[in-house]
Amino acid sequence: MVEGSAAPPLFRRGPTPLAILGFYIMLSASLFVLDMRFGALEFLRQGISVVSDPLQYAAQTPMRLAVEGHAYLRALEEAEDEIERLKTDKLAIAPELNRLQHLESENAELREILALNQRETISGQAANVLRAARDPFVRRVYVDKGLKDGITAGQPVIDEKGVVGQITRAFLLSSELTLLTDKNLAVPVQIQRTGQRSVAFGLGNGQMELRYMPTSADIVVGDILHTSGLDDVYPAGFQVAEVTLVTGDSSNAFAHIIAEPLASAESRSVVMILNVKKSLPLEEEADNPDSR
Helix, strand or coil: CCCCCCCCCCCCCCCCHHHHHHHHHHHHHHHHHHHHHHCCCHHHHHHHHHHHHHHHHHHHHHHHHHHHHHHHHHHHHHHHHHHHHHHHHHHHHHHHHHHHHHHHHHHHHHHHHHHHHHHHCCCEEEEEEEEECCCCCCCEEEECCCHHHCCCCCCEEEECCEEEEEEEEECCCCEEEEECCCCCCEEEEEECCCCCEEEEEECCCCCEEECCCECCCCCCCCCEEEECCCCCCCCCCCEEEEEEEEECCCCCCECEEEEEECCCHHHCCEEEEECCCCCCCHHHHHHCHHHC
16 A cells, blocks of 8 residues: 555445435425415426427327328218219209209299189180191191090180180190191281281291281381280280381382281190180071070
8 A cells, every 4th residue: 555645435425315305305395485476487487388389399290180181081081972972862853853843834834824814714724735746837736635625626725925826626635736827827916006907827937927907007016916806716805926027118008017926835835725615606696586
């Protein structure tokens, strides 16, 4: 052993673990009391949160993105399923919807026709338009009322706008309706504005013509023609057509007058067949004194 050198101590001496524990407990209690009473550690807490909050947000981001992505994909899948279901339901109800729309249109036409029938106090029955005639040179259609329904040739037919035409042939289950514009049909008419009478002839091209009207006749474009009732077929007062062309010169005694029908079974699905007026022949009226 070297003389003058101190031997290293076998054990170092210092505070015991219990003393250290007691010190930290007292320090913690003091800091707790100071923070509770005076808020001494608020600044330190805020400083620590400035550093810890972003770290905590960054640590939670992967899990949050995974949860939100899963919810988005699930919502997207549910939306696609709902769209497919709605498409299927739409296709399923499409025939019924089309049928209801058609029935609604027919009901509207029937209500208008029945309202007209009530105003005119004339009886009749509604009929559906089945089809048009195959001959392109005639203006005729077929309706679903026939002999079994009491329909006979000669009955006038109207819609809510006015006269459509006349029944020309009746079959057991259907009837042939000749339109006003057919070249073989003529209707006694009266100009609504002036009261002057004439006869409107069908031209076969969707129009009508007033023939044998003098060039001096008081008739202008826009005049409305209605039935005069002189033929005892069409009741008086029903609208027939509107004048669209009036021409004439001194070299011709008669004016050239064209009119467009106001009613048309070609664009309607429901019409009204009016009942024929019952009248006695002239011979029977002369023999029956009660009829005078």
